[in-house]
Amino acid sequence: MVASTTELVTRSPEETEAVGERLGRALGPGDVVALTGDLGAGKTCFIRGLARGLDVRQPVSSPTFVLVNQYAGRLPVYHLDAYRTGSLTEVLDLGFDEYVSGDGVTMIEWADTLRPLIPADAVWVHIAGLGDEPRTISIARPDAPYLTGDVDSPRERG
Numbered sequence: 001m002v003a004s005t006t007e008l009v010t011r012s013p014e015e016t017e018a019v020g021e022r023l024g025r026a027l028g029p030g031d032v033v034a035l036t037g038d039l040g041a042g043k044t045c046f047i048r049g050l051a052r053g054l055d056v057r058q059p060v061s062s063p064t065f066v067l068v069n070q071y072a073g074r075l076p077v078y079h080l081d082a083y084r085t086g087s088l089t090e091v092l093d094l095g096f097d098e099y100v101s102g103d104g105v106t107m108i109e110w111a112d113t114l115r116p117l118i119p120a121d122a123v124w125v126h127i128a129g130l131g132d133e134p135r136t137i138s139i140a141r142p143d144a145p146y147l148t149g150d151v152d153s154p155r156e157r158g
C-alpha cells in the first residue's frame with residue numbers, strides 16, 4: 001500500500017492539539033489512529049485534538065484503569081491505551097476487533113505494542129520530543145483522501 005508521511009513541528013500542547021483536531025476533522029467511520037511516542041511525548045494531548053475534531057465535548061484522558069474510554073462525537077470514539085496491556089489476547093477479549101471494524105473511530109496510545117492487531121489502513125502518528133522540547137509529529141497514512149495538504153502548515157492559521 002502506498003503511504004505518505006507528513007512531518008511537522010509543534011512548540012506547545014495547544015499546537016499539538018490543533019494538529020490533532022485537524023486530523024480529527026478528516027476522519028470518518030471505521031478509521032483507526034495508531035499513536036506511538038515515549039512517556040509524556042504528547043499522545044493524549046494529540047488525542048484531545050482528535051476528539052475535538054470529531055465534535056467530542058466530554059473531557060479526554062488516558063483510560064489508565066479501564067483500557068478503553070468511549071466518547072460520543074459526530075461518530076463513536078474509542079480511546080485505548082495499550083501501555084499496561086499484558087497480551088494481545090487481553091486486547092482482543094476487550095472487543096478490539098469490534099472497535100476497529102465498526103463505524104466509530106479508534107485511537108490507540110502505545111499502538112506499537114499492538115502492531116499485529118492494527119489494521120493495514122490505520123493512520124500512524126509518531127510524536128518525538130519530551131518535556132519542554134518542540135515535538136516532531138509524523139503522520140503516516142495510507143494513500144487515502146485524508147488531510148488534503150493543509151495539515152502541513154498548522155501555524156499558518158494561528
Ligand SMILES: Nc1ncnc2c1ncn2[C@@H]1O[C@H](COP(=O)(O)OP(=O)(O)OP(=O)(O)O)[C@@H](O)[C@H]1O
Nearest residue numbers: 010011012013016038039040041042043044045135
Ligand atoms: N509541543 C508539545 N506538544 C505536546 N505536549 C507538550 C508539548 N510541549 C510540552 N508538552 C507537555 O508534554 C506532556 C504531554 O503529555 P501527554 O499525557 O499528552 O503524553 P503521552 O504521550 O500521552 O504520555 P503517556 O505515555 O504517559 O500516556 C504534557 O504535560 C504537555 O503539557
Ligand SMILES: [Mg+2]
Nearest residue numbers: 043044062109
Ligand atoms: Mg497518554
